[in-house]
Amino acid sequence: MKDPMTDLIPAWTADQKAAFRKAPLTFAHKMVETGLFEDEALAALLDRYPAELYDINLFDFDADGQMHMRTGVRGRLPGAEVLAGIKEGRVWVQLRRVEQHYPELGRAIHAAFDGISAQSPGFKAIQLNGQLILSAPQAKVPFHADAPGVVLFHMRGRKRLWVYPMDEQHMPQVGMENIALKQTTEDLPYRRDWDQNAIVCELQPGQALTWPLHAPHRVENVEGFNVSLSVDYQTWGTRITNGAFYANGILRRRGLPVAAMSKTPMAARAALWAAHLGMKRMGLVEDRIANLKRSFELGETPAA
Numbered sequence: 264m265k266d267p268m269t270d271l272i273p274a275w276t277a278d279q280k281a282a283f284r285k286a287p288l289t290f291a292h293k294m295v296e297t298g299l300f301e302d303e304a305l306a307a308l309l310d311r312y313p314a315e316l317y318d319i320n321l322f323d324f325d326a327d328g329q330m331h332m333r334t335g336v337r338g339r340l341p342g343a344e345v346l347a348g349i350k351e352g353r354v355w356v357q358l359r360r361v362e363q364h365y366p367e368l369g370r371a372i373h374a375a376f377d378g379i380s381a382q383s384p385g386f387k388a389i390q391l392n393g394q395l396i397l398s399a400p401q402a403k404v405p406f407h408a409d410a411p412g413v414v415l416f417h418m419r420g421r422k423r424l425w426v427y428p429m430d431e432q433h434m435p436q437v438g439m440e441n442i443a444l445k446q447t448t449e450d451l452p453y454r455r456d457w458d459q460n461a462i463v464c465e466l467q468p469g470q471a472l473t474w475p476l477h478a479p480h481r482v483e484n485v486e487g488f489n490v491s492l493s494v495d496y497q498t499w500g501t502r503i504t505n506g507a508f509y510a511n512g513i514l515r516r517r518g519l520p521v522a523a524m525s526k527t528p529m530a531a532r533a534a535l536w537a538a539h540l541g542m543k544r545m546g547l548v549e550d551r552i553a554n555l556k557r558s559f560e561l562g563e564t565p566a567a
């Protein structure tokens with residue numbers, strides 16, 4: 264029998280190869296055929312998943328129909344009932360670090376990235392970090408940008424993504440510096456009329472989407488119980504660029520001039536990256552997100 268872990272990424276066309284990391288790119292994947300995303304497998308995974316890597320969010324609707332979200336951690340509900348809650352639209356769940364804690368999926372993630380490297384021989388991921396996202400038909404993720412590169416593998420249901428241009432209007436350099444310095448969560452200012460500047464992709468099971476590093480995006484589920492695997496990747500290039508944003512953020516806070524990243528060649532970024540290692544050791548910026556998270560968890564009792 265053929266091993267379902269091989270050939271997870273069918274060959275790309277010349278256009279797909281050219282678009283990789285330069286523009287939003289959709290491509291086919293065969294992860295669904297591994298059987299790792301069926302109800303039974305997911306319920307068993309939810310039952311055994313480490314609580315500290317398991318985020319559960321509850322939606323409440325008030326009398327005006329406004330949605331409020333509460334974040335909690337897993338209670339005593341069995342996985343099958345959590346799944347039923349997601350399908351009814353009340354909860355969404357994120358399992359972090361699945362590359363380690365769902366070992367069969369970890370193998371599939373590495374096999375899929377080998378498949379991507381086979382299409383783009385210069386591409387070498389040095390770190391992969393997977394989140395499995397189980398979400399309700401009406402779930403949405405607001406406009407934001409991620410520090411690492413991202414490949415989103417879609418498994419079940421349908422979702423739509425808006426990917427916005429990488430320019431000062433949609434993704435201000437200061438915003439990226441704040442993300443690198445962990446001074447804000449990854450939300451950015453957003454205006455509805457920017458949607459006309461976005462590339463819109465509707466994902467079906469068996470499709471994956473990736474976009475240029477730091478391109479802002481937002482997500483709306485379209486139909487059905489949605490299962491997606493979001494894999495953050497770092498290459499030496501992404502790591503150096505993020506380190507350069509960090510260094511620039513510190514320089515800017517001290518009133519020093521900062522060049523546009525788009526005009527900063529890789530050699531200069533590498534110098535900034537090296538500088539950021541020293542700055543980090545000196546602890547020049549307090550990590551506000553860690554503090555934010557702590558205070559939030561204090562007041563919250565396990566939700567479900």
Ligand SMILES: [Fe+2]
Nearest residue numbers: 407408409413
């Ligand atoms: Fe994202």
